[in-house]
Amino acid sequence: MLLLLVFLVSILPLSTDGGKIFWGTEAKPHSRPYMAFIKYYDSNSNIRRCGGFLVEKDIVMTAAHCHGRNMRVTLGVHNISENKTIQVIPIQKTKLHEAFNNTTLVNDIMLLKLERKAQNNSFVKTIALPKSQDWVKPGKVCTVAGWGELRNCALPDTLREVNLEVQNSQKCQEMFNGYNNFTQICVGNPKEKKATGEEDSGGPFVCDNVAQGIVSRHHCTGEIPQVFTRISSFIPWIKKTIKLLQQP
Incomplete structure:
Protein backbone atom coordinates (compact mmCIF):
# COMPACT_ATOMS: atom_id res chain seq x y z
CA MET A 1 0.00 0.00 0.00
CA LEU A 2 2.82 2.40 0.84
CA LEU A 3 4.44 1.76 -2.54
CA LEU A 4 1.12 2.45 -4.26
CA LEU A 5 0.74 5.76 -2.47
CA VAL A 6 4.28 6.78 -3.43
CA PHE A 7 3.52 5.92 -7.06
CA LEU A 8 0.30 7.95 -7.07
CA VAL A 9 2.03 10.96 -5.57
CA SER A 10 4.72 10.75 -8.23
CA ILE A 11 2.26 10.85 -11.15
CA LEU A 12 -0.34 13.30 -9.83
CA PRO A 13 0.15 17.10 -10.01
CA LEU A 14 1.68 18.51 -6.86
CA SER A 15 -0.84 20.88 -5.32
CA THR A 16 -1.60 22.88 -2.23
CA ASP A 17 -4.03 25.64 -1.32
CA GLY A 18 -6.92 24.38 -3.41
CA GLY A 19 -5.10 23.44 -6.60
CA LYS A 20 -2.08 25.72 -6.59
CA ILE A 21 0.75 23.81 -8.26
CA PHE A 22 4.44 24.42 -8.52
CA TRP A 23 5.30 26.65 -11.49
CA GLY A 24 2.02 28.48 -11.08
CA THR A 25 -1.64 28.12 -11.87
CA GLU A 26 -3.63 29.07 -14.94
CA ALA A 27 -4.44 32.78 -14.92
CA LYS A 28 -8.00 33.98 -15.20
CA PRO A 29 -8.51 34.53 -18.96
CA HIS A 30 -7.56 38.08 -19.99
CA SER A 31 -6.98 39.21 -16.40
CA ARG A 32 -3.55 40.43 -17.55
CA PRO A 33 -4.38 42.32 -20.77
CA TYR A 34 -0.88 43.81 -20.98
CA ILE A 127 0.70 48.41 -17.91
CA ALA A 128 2.30 51.15 -15.82
CA LEU A 129 6.07 51.37 -15.32
CA PRO A 130 7.77 52.38 -12.06
CA LYS A 131 9.45 55.69 -11.35
CA SER A 132 13.24 55.86 -11.24
CA GLN A 133 13.28 56.03 -7.45
CA ASP A 134 10.96 53.03 -6.97
CA TRP A 135 12.66 50.11 -5.28
CA VAL A 136 11.03 46.74 -4.56
CA LYS A 137 12.52 45.46 -1.32
CA PRO A 138 13.15 41.95 0.04
CA GLY A 139 9.95 40.38 1.34
CA LYS A 140 7.72 41.98 -1.29
CA VAL A 141 5.48 39.40 -2.99
CA CYS A 142 4.66 40.07 -6.64
CA THR A 143 3.41 38.09 -9.63
CA VAL A 144 4.95 36.71 -12.83
CA ALA A 145 2.85 35.47 -15.74
CA GLY A 146 3.82 33.65 -18.90
CA TRP A 147 3.58 30.62 -21.13
CA GLY A 148 6.73 29.03 -19.73
CA GLU A 149 7.50 25.44 -18.78
CA LEU A 150 5.49 23.48 -16.28
CA ARG A 151 7.06 21.33 -13.57
CA ASN A 152 8.05 18.68 -16.12
CA CYS A 153 9.34 21.34 -18.56
CA ALA A 154 6.35 20.81 -20.87
CA LEU A 155 4.92 23.94 -22.51
CA PRO A 156 1.32 24.99 -21.75
CA ASP A 157 -1.08 26.65 -24.17
CA THR A 158 -2.69 28.88 -21.55
CA LEU A 159 -1.24 31.79 -19.63
CA ARG A 160 -0.08 30.85 -16.15
CA GLU A 161 0.88 32.96 -13.14
CA VAL A 162 2.83 32.53 -9.94
CA ASN A 163 3.51 34.66 -6.86
CA LEU A 164 7.20 35.11 -6.07
CA GLU A 165 8.98 36.92 -3.24
CA VAL A 166 11.83 39.40 -3.55
CA GLN A 167 14.90 37.93 -1.85
CA ASN A 168 17.93 39.45 -0.17
CA SER A 169 20.54 40.28 -2.82
CA GLN A 170 23.11 38.08 -1.07
CA LYS A 171 21.24 34.94 -2.23
CA CYS A 172 21.75 35.84 -5.88
CA GLN A 173 25.29 37.10 -5.36
CA GLU A 174 26.20 33.65 -4.07
CA MET A 175 24.58 31.83 -7.00
CA PHE A 176 25.06 34.10 -10.01
CA ASN A 177 28.38 35.53 -11.14
CA GLY A 178 28.12 39.26 -11.78
CA TYR A 179 24.78 39.81 -10.06
CA ASN A 180 24.14 43.56 -9.69
CA ASN A 181 21.43 44.55 -7.22
CA PHE A 182 21.11 48.02 -8.75
CA THR A 183 20.01 46.73 -12.16
CA GLN A 184 18.66 43.32 -11.13
CA ILE A 185 16.19 41.85 -8.63
CA CYS A 186 16.74 38.61 -6.72
CA VAL A 187 13.41 36.78 -6.84
CA GLY A 188 11.99 33.47 -5.66
CA ASN A 189 10.70 31.64 -2.66
CA PRO A 190 13.04 28.79 -1.71
CA LYS A 191 10.60 27.34 0.83
CA GLU A 192 7.86 26.86 -1.77
CA LYS A 193 10.20 26.09 -4.69
CA LYS A 194 8.21 28.09 -7.21
CA ALA A 195 9.94 29.16 -10.37
CA THR A 196 9.54 30.43 -13.89
CA GLY A 197 10.70 28.71 -17.05
CA GLU A 198 12.55 29.63 -20.21
CA GLU A 199 9.50 30.72 -22.17
CA ASP A 200 8.52 33.04 -19.29
CA SER A 201 11.55 35.11 -20.35
CA GLY A 202 10.65 38.71 -20.99
CA GLY A 203 7.48 38.58 -18.93
CA PRO A 204 6.77 41.22 -16.29
CA PHE A 205 7.27 40.96 -12.54
CA VAL A 206 4.17 42.88 -11.43
CA CYS A 207 3.86 44.52 -8.02
CA ASP A 208 0.67 46.47 -7.23
CA ASN A 209 -0.22 46.75 -10.94
CA VAL A 210 3.21 48.14 -11.85
CA ALA A 211 5.79 46.25 -13.93
CA GLN A 212 8.86 46.29 -11.67
CA GLY A 213 10.95 43.58 -13.31
CA ILE A 214 11.57 41.47 -16.42
CA VAL A 215 12.12 37.71 -16.22
CA SER A 216 15.77 37.13 -17.11
CA ARG A 217 17.75 34.25 -15.51
CA HIS A 218 15.70 31.16 -14.70
CA HIS A 219 15.38 27.40 -15.13
CA CYS A 220 12.42 25.06 -15.49
CA THR A 221 13.88 22.60 -12.98
CA GLY A 222 13.27 25.11 -10.22
CA GLU A 223 16.67 26.65 -9.60
CA ILE A 224 15.94 29.32 -7.03
CA PRO A 225 16.42 32.22 -6.56
CA GLN A 226 16.20 33.74 -10.01
CA VAL A 227 17.39 37.05 -11.44
CA PHE A 228 15.05 39.61 -12.99
CA THR A 229 15.93 42.93 -14.65
CA ARG A 230 15.09 45.88 -12.34
CA ILE A 231 13.02 48.22 -14.58
CA SER A 232 13.21 51.30 -12.33
CA SER A 233 16.97 51.54 -12.94
CA PHE A 234 16.37 51.83 -16.71
Missing part, protein backbone atom coordinates in the same frame (compact mmCIF):
# COMPACT_ATOMS: atom_id res chain seq x y z
CA MET A 35 0.70 40.41 -21.72
CA ALA A 36 2.33 39.84 -25.11
CA PHE A 37 3.21 36.49 -26.65
CA ILE A 38 6.42 36.71 -28.73
CA LYS A 39 7.56 34.15 -31.28
CA TYR A 40 10.86 34.24 -33.16
CA TYR A 41 13.69 32.19 -34.70
CA ASP A 42 17.02 31.92 -32.92
CA SER A 43 20.48 31.82 -34.53
CA ASN A 44 20.06 28.09 -35.23
CA SER A 45 16.68 28.65 -36.92
CA ASN A 46 14.82 27.06 -34.01
CA ILE A 47 11.41 28.49 -33.17
CA ARG A 48 11.45 30.16 -29.76
CA ARG A 49 8.88 32.00 -27.71
CA CYS A 50 9.02 34.60 -24.96
CA GLY A 51 6.71 36.78 -22.96
CA GLY A 52 6.53 40.54 -23.09
CA PHE A 53 4.23 43.36 -22.02
CA LEU A 54 2.62 46.39 -23.61
CA VAL A 55 3.92 49.67 -22.14
CA GLU A 56 2.69 51.99 -24.92
CA LYS A 57 0.10 51.28 -27.59
CA ASP A 58 2.93 50.62 -30.02
CA ILE A 59 5.75 49.56 -27.66
CA VAL A 60 6.33 46.13 -26.09
CA MET A 61 8.98 45.56 -23.43
CA THR A 62 10.75 42.21 -23.08
CA ALA A 63 14.15 40.68 -22.32
CA ALA A 64 17.06 41.42 -24.66
CA HIS A 65 17.99 37.74 -24.82
CA CYS A 66 14.61 37.13 -26.54
CA HIS A 67 15.90 38.87 -29.67
CA GLY A 68 15.76 36.86 -32.89
CA ARG A 69 14.68 36.77 -36.53
CA ASN A 70 11.12 37.19 -37.82
CA MET A 71 9.82 38.31 -34.45
CA ARG A 72 6.05 38.44 -34.10
CA VAL A 73 3.95 39.88 -31.28
CA THR A 74 0.49 38.62 -30.37
CA LEU A 75 -1.65 40.66 -27.96
CA GLY A 76 -4.94 39.79 -26.30
CA VAL A 77 -4.09 36.11 -26.05
CA HIS A 78 -4.81 33.70 -23.21
CA ASN A 79 -4.76 30.34 -24.98
CA ILE A 80 -2.20 30.42 -27.78
CA SER A 81 -4.16 27.76 -29.68
CA GLU A 82 -7.15 30.11 -30.02
CA ASN A 83 -7.40 33.37 -31.96
CA LYS A 84 -10.77 34.89 -31.07
CA THR A 85 -9.49 37.99 -29.25
CA ILE A 86 -5.95 38.37 -30.55
CA GLN A 87 -4.16 41.19 -32.31
CA VAL A 88 -1.11 40.03 -34.27
CA ILE A 89 1.12 43.02 -35.06
CA PRO A 90 4.44 42.88 -36.95
CA ILE A 91 7.49 44.48 -35.34
CA GLN A 92 8.85 47.55 -37.09
CA LYS A 93 11.97 48.16 -34.98
CA THR A 94 13.84 46.50 -32.13
CA LYS A 95 16.19 48.11 -29.64
CA LEU A 96 18.34 46.11 -27.23
CA HIS A 97 20.13 47.87 -24.41
CA GLU A 98 23.54 48.92 -25.70
CA ALA A 99 25.34 47.30 -22.75
CA PHE A 100 23.46 44.00 -22.85
CA ASN A 101 25.72 41.00 -22.18
CA ASN A 102 24.37 37.75 -23.61
CA THR A 103 26.57 35.67 -21.30
CA THR A 104 25.84 37.28 -17.94
CA LEU A 105 22.45 38.71 -19.03
CA VAL A 106 23.34 42.07 -17.51
CA ASN A 107 21.11 44.89 -18.89
CA ASP A 108 18.66 42.28 -20.19
CA ILE A 109 16.03 44.65 -21.57
CA MET A 110 14.65 45.30 -25.06
CA LEU A 111 11.93 47.46 -26.58
CA LEU A 112 9.91 46.47 -29.65
CA LYS A 113 8.24 49.11 -31.83
CA LEU A 114 5.09 47.75 -33.43
CA GLU A 115 4.11 48.64 -36.99
CA ARG A 116 0.82 50.04 -35.75
CA LYS A 117 -0.77 50.92 -32.44
CA ALA A 118 -2.69 48.24 -30.61
CA GLN A 119 -6.40 48.74 -30.16
CA ASN A 120 -7.14 49.07 -26.46
CA ASN A 121 -10.08 46.97 -25.29
CA SER A 122 -10.93 44.57 -22.48
CA PHE A 123 -8.34 42.10 -23.85
CA VAL A 124 -5.47 44.50 -24.67
CA LYS A 125 -4.20 47.26 -22.38
CA THR A 126 -0.91 48.83 -21.33
CA ILE A 235 13.64 54.49 -16.78
CA PRO A 236 15.86 57.22 -18.37
CA TRP A 237 16.97 54.73 -21.06
CA ILE A 238 13.38 53.59 -21.63
CA LYS A 239 12.03 57.12 -22.08
CA LYS A 240 14.85 58.09 -24.44
CA THR A 241 14.55 54.91 -26.48
CA ILE A 242 10.77 55.14 -26.86
CA LYS A 243 11.11 58.66 -28.25
CA LEU A 244 13.69 57.44 -30.77
CA LEU A 245 11.61 54.44 -31.81
CA GLN A 246 8.50 56.53 -32.31
CA GLN A 247 10.19 59.02 -34.59
CA PRO A 248 9.05 58.76 -38.25
Whole structure:
Protein backbone atom coordinates (compact mmCIF):
# COMPACT_ATOMS: atom_id res chain seq x y z
CA MET A 1 0.00 0.00 0.00
CA LEU A 2 2.82 2.40 0.84
CA LEU A 3 4.44 1.76 -2.54
CA LEU A 4 1.12 2.45 -4.26
CA LEU A 5 0.74 5.76 -2.47
CA VAL A 6 4.28 6.78 -3.43
CA PHE A 7 3.52 5.92 -7.06
CA LEU A 8 0.30 7.95 -7.07
CA VAL A 9 2.03 10.96 -5.57
CA SER A 10 4.72 10.75 -8.23
CA ILE A 11 2.26 10.85 -11.15
CA LEU A 12 -0.34 13.30 -9.83
CA PRO A 13 0.15 17.10 -10.01
CA LEU A 14 1.68 18.51 -6.86
CA SER A 15 -0.84 20.88 -5.32
CA THR A 16 -1.60 22.88 -2.23
CA ASP A 17 -4.03 25.64 -1.32
CA GLY A 18 -6.92 24.38 -3.41
CA GLY A 19 -5.10 23.44 -6.60
CA LYS A 20 -2.08 25.72 -6.59
CA ILE A 21 0.75 23.81 -8.26
CA PHE A 22 4.44 24.42 -8.52
CA TRP A 23 5.30 26.65 -11.49
CA GLY A 24 2.02 28.48 -11.08
CA THR A 25 -1.64 28.12 -11.87
CA GLU A 26 -3.63 29.07 -14.94
CA ALA A 27 -4.44 32.78 -14.92
CA LYS A 28 -8.00 33.98 -15.20
CA PRO A 29 -8.51 34.53 -18.96
CA HIS A 30 -7.56 38.08 -19.99
CA SER A 31 -6.98 39.21 -16.40
CA ARG A 32 -3.55 40.43 -17.55
CA PRO A 33 -4.38 42.32 -20.77
CA TYR A 34 -0.88 43.81 -20.98
CA MET A 35 0.70 40.41 -21.72
CA ALA A 36 2.33 39.84 -25.11
CA PHE A 37 3.21 36.49 -26.65
CA ILE A 38 6.42 36.71 -28.73
CA LYS A 39 7.56 34.15 -31.28
CA TYR A 40 10.86 34.24 -33.16
CA TYR A 41 13.69 32.19 -34.70
CA ASP A 42 17.02 31.92 -32.92
CA SER A 43 20.48 31.82 -34.53
CA ASN A 44 20.06 28.09 -35.23
CA SER A 45 16.68 28.65 -36.92
CA ASN A 46 14.82 27.06 -34.01
CA ILE A 47 11.41 28.49 -33.17
CA ARG A 48 11.45 30.16 -29.76
CA ARG A 49 8.88 32.00 -27.71
CA CYS A 50 9.02 34.60 -24.96
CA GLY A 51 6.71 36.78 -22.96
CA GLY A 52 6.53 40.54 -23.09
CA PHE A 53 4.23 43.36 -22.02
CA LEU A 54 2.62 46.39 -23.61
CA VAL A 55 3.92 49.67 -22.14
CA GLU A 56 2.69 51.99 -24.92
CA LYS A 57 0.10 51.28 -27.59
CA ASP A 58 2.93 50.62 -30.02
CA ILE A 59 5.75 49.56 -27.66
CA VAL A 60 6.33 46.13 -26.09
CA MET A 61 8.98 45.56 -23.43
CA THR A 62 10.75 42.21 -23.08
CA ALA A 63 14.15 40.68 -22.32
CA ALA A 64 17.06 41.42 -24.66
CA HIS A 65 17.99 37.74 -24.82
CA CYS A 66 14.61 37.13 -26.54
CA HIS A 67 15.90 38.87 -29.67
CA GLY A 68 15.76 36.86 -32.89
CA ARG A 69 14.68 36.77 -36.53
CA ASN A 70 11.12 37.19 -37.82
CA MET A 71 9.82 38.31 -34.45
CA ARG A 72 6.05 38.44 -34.10
CA VAL A 73 3.95 39.88 -31.28
CA THR A 74 0.49 38.62 -30.37
CA LEU A 75 -1.65 40.66 -27.96
CA GLY A 76 -4.94 39.79 -26.30
CA VAL A 77 -4.09 36.11 -26.05
CA HIS A 78 -4.81 33.70 -23.21
CA ASN A 79 -4.76 30.34 -24.98
CA ILE A 80 -2.20 30.42 -27.78
CA SER A 81 -4.16 27.76 -29.68
CA GLU A 82 -7.15 30.11 -30.02
CA ASN A 83 -7.40 33.37 -31.96
CA LYS A 84 -10.77 34.89 -31.07
CA THR A 85 -9.49 37.99 -29.25
CA ILE A 86 -5.95 38.37 -30.55
CA GLN A 87 -4.16 41.19 -32.31
CA VAL A 88 -1.11 40.03 -34.27
CA ILE A 89 1.12 43.02 -35.06
CA PRO A 90 4.44 42.88 -36.95
CA ILE A 91 7.49 44.48 -35.34
CA GLN A 92 8.85 47.55 -37.09
CA LYS A 93 11.97 48.16 -34.98
CA THR A 94 13.84 46.50 -32.13
CA LYS A 95 16.19 48.11 -29.64
CA LEU A 96 18.34 46.11 -27.23
CA HIS A 97 20.13 47.87 -24.41
CA GLU A 98 23.54 48.92 -25.70
CA ALA A 99 25.34 47.30 -22.75
CA PHE A 100 23.46 44.00 -22.85
CA ASN A 101 25.72 41.00 -22.18
CA ASN A 102 24.37 37.75 -23.61
CA THR A 103 26.57 35.67 -21.30
CA THR A 104 25.84 37.28 -17.94
CA LEU A 105 22.45 38.71 -19.03
CA VAL A 106 23.34 42.07 -17.51
CA ASN A 107 21.11 44.89 -18.89
CA ASP A 108 18.66 42.28 -20.19
CA ILE A 109 16.03 44.65 -21.57
CA MET A 110 14.65 45.30 -25.06
CA LEU A 111 11.93 47.46 -26.58
CA LEU A 112 9.91 46.47 -29.65
CA LYS A 113 8.24 49.11 -31.83
CA LEU A 114 5.09 47.75 -33.43
CA GLU A 115 4.11 48.64 -36.99
CA ARG A 116 0.82 50.04 -35.75
CA LYS A 117 -0.77 50.92 -32.44
CA ALA A 118 -2.69 48.24 -30.61
CA GLN A 119 -6.40 48.74 -30.16
CA ASN A 120 -7.14 49.07 -26.46
CA ASN A 121 -10.08 46.97 -25.29
CA SER A 122 -10.93 44.57 -22.48
CA PHE A 123 -8.34 42.10 -23.85
CA VAL A 124 -5.47 44.50 -24.67
CA LYS A 125 -4.20 47.26 -22.38
CA THR A 126 -0.91 48.83 -21.33
CA ILE A 127 0.70 48.41 -17.91
CA ALA A 128 2.30 51.15 -15.82
CA LEU A 129 6.07 51.37 -15.32
CA PRO A 130 7.77 52.38 -12.06
CA LYS A 131 9.45 55.69 -11.35
CA SER A 132 13.24 55.86 -11.24
CA GLN A 133 13.28 56.03 -7.45
CA ASP A 134 10.96 53.03 -6.97
CA TRP A 135 12.66 50.11 -5.28
CA VAL A 136 11.03 46.74 -4.56
CA LYS A 137 12.52 45.46 -1.32
CA PRO A 138 13.15 41.95 0.04
CA GLY A 139 9.95 40.38 1.34
CA LYS A 140 7.72 41.98 -1.29
CA VAL A 141 5.48 39.40 -2.99
CA CYS A 142 4.66 40.07 -6.64
CA THR A 143 3.41 38.09 -9.63
CA VAL A 144 4.95 36.71 -12.83
CA ALA A 145 2.85 35.47 -15.74
CA GLY A 146 3.82 33.65 -18.90
CA TRP A 147 3.58 30.62 -21.13
CA GLY A 148 6.73 29.03 -19.73
CA GLU A 149 7.50 25.44 -18.78
CA LEU A 150 5.49 23.48 -16.28
CA ARG A 151 7.06 21.33 -13.57
CA ASN A 152 8.05 18.68 -16.12
CA CYS A 153 9.34 21.34 -18.56
CA ALA A 154 6.35 20.81 -20.87
CA LEU A 155 4.92 23.94 -22.51
CA PRO A 156 1.32 24.99 -21.75
CA ASP A 157 -1.08 26.65 -24.17
CA THR A 158 -2.69 28.88 -21.55
CA LEU A 159 -1.24 31.79 -19.63
CA ARG A 160 -0.08 30.85 -16.15
CA GLU A 161 0.88 32.96 -13.14
CA VAL A 162 2.83 32.53 -9.94
CA ASN A 163 3.51 34.66 -6.86
CA LEU A 164 7.20 35.11 -6.07
CA GLU A 165 8.98 36.92 -3.24
CA VAL A 166 11.83 39.40 -3.55
CA GLN A 167 14.90 37.93 -1.85
CA ASN A 168 17.93 39.45 -0.17
CA SER A 169 20.54 40.28 -2.82
CA GLN A 170 23.11 38.08 -1.07
CA LYS A 171 21.24 34.94 -2.23
CA CYS A 172 21.75 35.84 -5.88
CA GLN A 173 25.29 37.10 -5.36
CA GLU A 174 26.20 33.65 -4.07
CA MET A 175 24.58 31.83 -7.00
CA PHE A 176 25.06 34.10 -10.01
CA ASN A 177 28.38 35.53 -11.14
CA GLY A 178 28.12 39.26 -11.78
CA TYR A 179 24.78 39.81 -10.06
CA ASN A 180 24.14 43.56 -9.69
CA ASN A 181 21.43 44.55 -7.22
CA PHE A 182 21.11 48.02 -8.75
CA THR A 183 20.01 46.73 -12.16
CA GLN A 184 18.66 43.32 -11.13
CA ILE A 185 16.19 41.85 -8.63
CA CYS A 186 16.74 38.61 -6.72
CA VAL A 187 13.41 36.78 -6.84
CA GLY A 188 11.99 33.47 -5.66
CA ASN A 189 10.70 31.64 -2.66
CA PRO A 190 13.04 28.79 -1.71
CA LYS A 191 10.60 27.34 0.83
CA GLU A 192 7.86 26.86 -1.77
CA LYS A 193 10.20 26.09 -4.69
CA LYS A 194 8.21 28.09 -7.21
CA ALA A 195 9.94 29.16 -10.37
CA THR A 196 9.54 30.43 -13.89
CA GLY A 197 10.70 28.71 -17.05
CA GLU A 198 12.55 29.63 -20.21
CA GLU A 199 9.50 30.72 -22.17
CA ASP A 200 8.52 33.04 -19.29
CA SER A 201 11.55 35.11 -20.35
CA GLY A 202 10.65 38.71 -20.99
CA GLY A 203 7.48 38.58 -18.93
CA PRO A 204 6.77 41.22 -16.29
CA PHE A 205 7.27 40.96 -12.54
CA VAL A 206 4.17 42.88 -11.43
CA CYS A 207 3.86 44.52 -8.02
CA ASP A 208 0.67 46.47 -7.23
CA ASN A 209 -0.22 46.75 -10.94
CA VAL A 210 3.21 48.14 -11.85
CA ALA A 211 5.79 46.25 -13.93
CA GLN A 212 8.86 46.29 -11.67
CA GLY A 213 10.95 43.58 -13.31
CA ILE A 214 11.57 41.47 -16.42
CA VAL A 215 12.12 37.71 -16.22
CA SER A 216 15.77 37.13 -17.11
CA ARG A 217 17.75 34.25 -15.51
CA HIS A 218 15.70 31.16 -14.70
CA HIS A 219 15.38 27.40 -15.13
CA CYS A 220 12.42 25.06 -15.49
CA THR A 221 13.88 22.60 -12.98
CA GLY A 222 13.27 25.11 -10.22
CA GLU A 223 16.67 26.65 -9.60
CA ILE A 224 15.94 29.32 -7.03
CA PRO A 225 16.42 32.22 -6.56
CA GLN A 226 16.20 33.74 -10.01
CA VAL A 227 17.39 37.05 -11.44
CA PHE A 228 15.05 39.61 -12.99
CA THR A 229 15.93 42.93 -14.65
CA ARG A 230 15.09 45.88 -12.34
CA ILE A 231 13.02 48.22 -14.58
CA SER A 232 13.21 51.30 -12.33
CA SER A 233 16.97 51.54 -12.94
CA PHE A 234 16.37 51.83 -16.71
CA ILE A 235 13.64 54.49 -16.78
CA PRO A 236 15.86 57.22 -18.37
CA TRP A 237 16.97 54.73 -21.06
CA ILE A 238 13.38 53.59 -21.63
CA LYS A 239 12.03 57.12 -22.08
CA LYS A 240 14.85 58.09 -24.44
CA THR A 241 14.55 54.91 -26.48
CA ILE A 242 10.77 55.14 -26.86
CA LYS A 243 11.11 58.66 -28.25
CA LEU A 244 13.69 57.44 -30.77
CA LEU A 245 11.61 54.44 -31.81
CA GLN A 246 8.50 56.53 -32.31
CA GLN A 247 10.19 59.02 -34.59
CA PRO A 248 9.05 58.76 -38.25
